[in-house]
């Protein structure tokens with residue numbers, strides 16, 4: 270006898286966001302495994318390398334953070350997924366990216382707190398939410414590491430760093446952040462960001478946290494340009 274009672278298995282199927290194929294997750298298994306996972310990268314700033322351990326910039330002028338990790342290279346389809354998550358407020362994609370960060374980041378030491386890179390209040394009002402806060406929430410939920418988003422503010426509405434020269438980038442991001450007094454037990458913190466481009470934003474923010482007594486700052490981001 271035929272039964273038309275739907276089973277949970279079928280109820281859970283949806284179309285893969287990228288290829289449209291039936292999938293239990295937002296992305297099907299094939300699309301998930303085809304994502305541009307980072308492979309050979311600089312051990313400090315996570316920039317893609319062809320050979321070696323450190324990029325030229327980290328050899329000559331290392332950043333103030335200890336180590337940055339990124340899961341993906343910022344190329345198709347990660348650029349598309351991040352821009353949909355960021356500008357179209359697609360929280361299920363942000364959640365998926367947060368899950369993938371938890372699955373692929375290497376936890377050597379347990380940080381005391383996760384700090385999402387803040388947006389300027391004006392940009393936050395335009396966008397309605399901060400994608401880095403959503404990623405931090407997601408990572409916090411799965412790892413139990415607390416997150417704090419009121420410990421620093423962006424006090425300067427900076428231009429995007431892309432397309433600026435090294436000198437312009439430094440001027441643009443100077444004095445962009447204000448860090449509040451930290452909790453006594455914050456020795457090791459991790460900055461959370463969606464995309465790391467030049468690294469100067471997290472470098473400046475890390476410097477501010479080191480000034481107020483944090484011992485070590487790392488960076489975890491979803492994708493690296």
Ligand SMILES: [Zn+2]
Pocket residue numbers: 285286287288289290296297298299300301
């Ligand atoms: Zn797919």
Ligand SMILES: [Zn+2]
Pocket residue numbers: 311312313314315316323324325326327328
């Ligand atoms: Zn580097």
